[in-house]
Structure formats: C-alpha cells, structure tokens
Amino acid sequence: MSIDKMGMEGFMYDPQIFLEDMLADARNIFPDIYAVLVKPEEMIFEERSAMNCFYCGKYNRNWKCPPNLPKIDYPKMFTEYEYGAFVYLKSPFADETYEDVRAQSSIRLHRTLLRMEKYLWEHGNAVAISFGAGSCKLCKGGCGKERCNNPYAARSPLEATGVNVIKSAGKYNISIKFPPKDFIVRLGLILW
C-alpha cells in the first residue's frame, strides 16, 4: 500500500491496512514480529506500575528509564494520538539461556519499533513515537556515563509511563505471564 492512501483527498484511511503494510515492512528484517491495532485511550495506567520502576535495578541508571522521563501527563499524551498498535514477539528460552534471550528479545523489539517509526515518518506521521519492553539496551557496554549515547534511537519502556502492560495487553487477548515459562513475550507500543 502506498502513501497515496494517507494523502489523497476523499480516500478512506484504514489503520488496519496501514498497520499490515507497516508490519510487512518490519518483517523484512524481523520476521517473528506481530502487531495488533489498539486504541491509545484504552491503555490502563496505574500508579503501582510506576512505583515498581522505583524498585528496578535500572531506576536512575538508564537514561530512558525513570526518573529520566519527561514529567508530562502520559494518559493525556496517549490520547493525543489517533492510532496505536501493540507490537510483540515471543522468544523461547531454556534456564541457561534466559538472560541472553531476555536481552536480545528486548533489543529486537526496540529495533522493530524504530523501523516502524521510520515507516510512519516516511508516510506523513511526524510525531509518531514508540515505547519498548524493558530498559533501553542499545549500547552493548551499558549506558553512557555522562549522557545517552544514542538520543535519537533510545526509547523508554512502556511500563515507565505508568501503563500496566499485562492488563492493557490482556484487553487485546495478548497473554503476558510472570514469571515467564518456556518463552518470553516482549511487547511494546507504537502511537501515531
């Protein structure tokens, strides 16, 4: 599907078809990615989600994790977007591979979301934004000491905005269980 769909006067924009096109593009690089259209206003925000970040080992140790997020009204910001999609993957693991799979799946999701953002940018969505799963892990050696090494590519975890990811995903029949067993579900959100 082409840019015409979004720009031609009188042409009905179908977000589902657009999402499928965007997903097909992402799957050229990441074939095991899935996505489902969501309503941004249906995300479930909870203070306790944000509180759990406080007790994470990444708190104040990652440039895109709390408290290093802008102090904005996230529920309001989400509703400023017309469309959203959960983007997710399932990665199998064994006990001995858990940590590695955990890190790699987070990075794979992150890179997928960036590709989708680029697709949106190229199709007339200048303010599209995405949120990943878990702390940003783009830098192999960990976060830069003085500042973020990749400010344009780094992204924040969805849960860092206060979204209860498990409950919100459950509304769309995506099951995320903790502790994970046999496979890890990594889920992020893209808004446009």
Ligand code: SF4
């Ligand atoms: S891009 Fe690198 S420095 Fe920036 S938040 Fe991610 S891991 Fe940290």
